[in-house]
Amino acid sequence: MIEGMIMGASASSVWYNLRVPHPCREVPILDYDLALLFQPMLMLGITFGVALSVVFPYWLITVLIILLFSGTSARSFLKAIEMWKEETILKKELERPREFANSCGELLIDTFEPLIPKEEKTPMQIVLSNIRWKMLTALIVVWVAFLTLQIIKNSLKVCTTTYWVVTIIQFPAALTVFGYECVKLYTESKKRKITGNPESVCEAAIDWTGPHLAFCAFCGILGGTVGGLLGSGGGFILGPLLLEIGVMPQVASATATFVMMFSSSLSVVEFYLLKRFPIPYALYLMAVSVMAGFWGQFFIRRLVAFLKRASLIVFILSAVIFASALTMGVIGVDRSIKMIHNHEFMGFLQFCSSQ
Numbered sequence: 001m002i003e004g005m006i007m008g009a010s011a012s013s014v015w016y017n018l019r020v021p022h023p024c025r026e027v028p029i030l031d032y033d034l035a036l037l038f039q040p041m042l043m044l045g046i047t048f049g050v051a052l053s054v055v056f057p058y059w060l061i062t063v064l065i066i067l068l069f070s071g072t073s074a075r076s077f078l079k080a081i082e083m084w085k086e087e088t089i090l091k092k093e094l095e096r097p098r099e100f101a102n103s104c105g106e107l108l109i110d111t112f113e114p115l116i117p118k119e120e121k122t123p124m125q126i127v128l129s130n131i132r133w134k135m136l137t138a139l140i141v142v143w144v145a146f147l148t149l150q151i152i153k154n155s156l157k158v159c160t161t162t163y164w165v166v167t168i169i170q171f172p173a174a175l176t177v178f179g180y181e182c183v184k185l186y187t188e189s190k191k192r193k194i195t196g197n198p199e200s201v202c203e204a205a206i207d208w209t210g211p212h213l214a215f216c217a218f219c220g221i222l223g224g225t226v227g228g229l230l231g232s233g234g235g236f237i238l239g240p241l242l243l244e245i246g247v248m249p250q251v252a253s254a255t256a257t258f259v260m261m262f263s264s265s266l267s268v269v270e271f272y273l274l275k276r277f278p279i280p281y282a283l284y285l286m287a288v289s290v291m292a293g294f295w296g297q298f299f300i301r302r303l304v305a306f307l308k309r310a311s312l313i314v315f316i317l318s319a320v321i322f323a324s325a326l327t328m329g330v331i332g333v334d335r336s337i338k339m340i341h342n343h344e345f346m347g348f349l350q351f352c353s354s355q
Contacts, residue, residue, distance in 0.1 A: 009257075009289040009290065009292060009293030009296075010257045010258075010260040010261040010264055010293065011261050011290065011293070012289075012290040012291070012292075012293035012294040012297075013254075013257040013293045013294070013296075013297050014030075014254075014257055014258050014261050015294070016293075016294050016297040016298065016301075017029055017030065017130070017253075017254040017257065017258070017297065018030075018126075018127050018130045018131065019123055019126055019127055019130075020126070020130075020250075020254070020301060021121065021126050021129070021130075022250075022251070023248070023250050023310075024248075026129075028129060028130040028131070028132060029130055029250060029251055029254045030130060030251075030254050030255055030258050031202050031203045031204075031247065031251055031254075031255045032132050032135035032136070032139070033135070033181065033184070033185065033201075033202045034202050034203070034204065034242065034247070034255050035135075035139060035255055035258055035259050036135060036138055036139060036142075036177065036181045037178065037181045037182070037185065037216060037220075038216065038219075038220045038223075038238060038259055039139055039142055039143075039177075039259050039262055039263070040142055040173070040174035040175075040177040040178045040220075041174060041178055041216075041217050041219075041220025041221050041223075041224060042220050042221075042223055042224035042227065042238070042259060042262075042263045043142065043143070043146045043170075043174060043224060043262075043263060043266060044170055044171065044174040044220075044221055044224060045220065045221040045222065045223060045224020045225040045226075045227065045228065046224040046225070046227055046228035046263055046266055047146075047150075047167070047170055047224075047228065048221070048224070048225045048228060049224060049225040049226060049227055049228020049229035049230075050228040050229075051228075052225065052228070052229050053228065053229050053230075054349065055348055055349050055350075056229065056348065057345075057346050057347055057348060057349075058332065058335060058336055058339065058346075059332070059336040059339075059346060061229065061230065061332065062328075062329060062332025062333060062335075062336060064226075064229070064230070065230055065324075065325060065328045065329055065332060066325055066329040066332075068226060068325075069321050069322070069324055069325030069328070069329075070322070070325045072237065072240050072321050073318050073319075073321040073322035073325060074318075075240060075244075076239075076240045076243065076314055076317050076318035076321060077315070077318040077322075079240070079243055079244070079314055080311050080314035080315040080317075080318055081311075083249070083310065083311035083314060084309065084311040084315075087308075087309050087310070087311055091308065138177070139262060142173075142174075142177050142262075143262045143265070143266065145173055146170065146173070146174075146266055147266060147269060149166055149169060149170055149173070150266065150269060151269075152166050153166045153167060158352055159352040178217060178220075182213045185201055185202070185208040185213070186208050186209070186210075186213065188201045188208075189201045189207060189208035189209075200246065202247075203246075203247045203248060203251045203252075203255075204242070204245045204246050204247050205245065205246025205247075206245040206246055212245075216241075216245075219237060219238075219241050220238075222237060223237030223238050223241070224263060227263055227264070230328075238256045238259060238260070239252060239253065239256040239317055240317070240321075242255060242256055243314060248310065249310040249311065249313040249314050250301075250304070250310055250313065252313075253313050253317070257293075300312070300313065300316060
């Protein structure tokens, strides 16, 4: 049910973000290159995570929730404090009147305003500028490919030769897309170094070298595994990771929810095929999360624009992750205690026999 709520919230957030321009550049607020880099690894990780959710005991999943979410929340909170301090310094600098000396040595206050106003775009123009059809098609193709493999796999008898063949096929499918995007980012980064262009590739400030790309692959698989195991869609890993590699908060938030829409929907399908997804209750929660996601994005964006502090997004992300760790941890501990009192089995289950 959690994955259904995340899918609904992320879908409504993506719809809202498509109507929002990039805060400082003439590019989409959704970073498609980063999305295409992480999506196949997240999808691959989700396969692991869903399988592990069948095997792992409930108490271990609870421990992982508390440890992972608490650590991620703390890291995001420290990042938010650092950004807040930088924004405070920048605001003070901007509040100072800039002074220039004319030819007579007299100081002039800089009151310059652009003679040519920035062209205002209509909502439809913003939506069209935020959509890159070629990249979006690639993301959809990857999602459909993984979805098809999951449907085929779940129609087969568990642990048969055909079942494992279909499972293994996911590896080359994911690595092909990831490898293509790695080569693209590495080539662009190298070309910019040669030409002396200081601009970052994508929205990230990271230097796209082999070790960094391998680290992103690891984080993508880890995020997907966590998403499949806990039903979180991998967003609790991807959002803080994008911030960590230097993506500005508005773009990090929009891109993370964009990728979460694909990954969480795959989790929903997998849990549905495993008959662990109560449809009526899940649809109700999805409807609530759709409304919450849209209006949450609306109010947060307005607040960031009013206060001119993008670090608020990171503070909110940290608070949401911490609240998730607290609530899911309390519920998990309570349920584990009840299982102990009822003398239920608390060990690892056999994958093949527990399907």
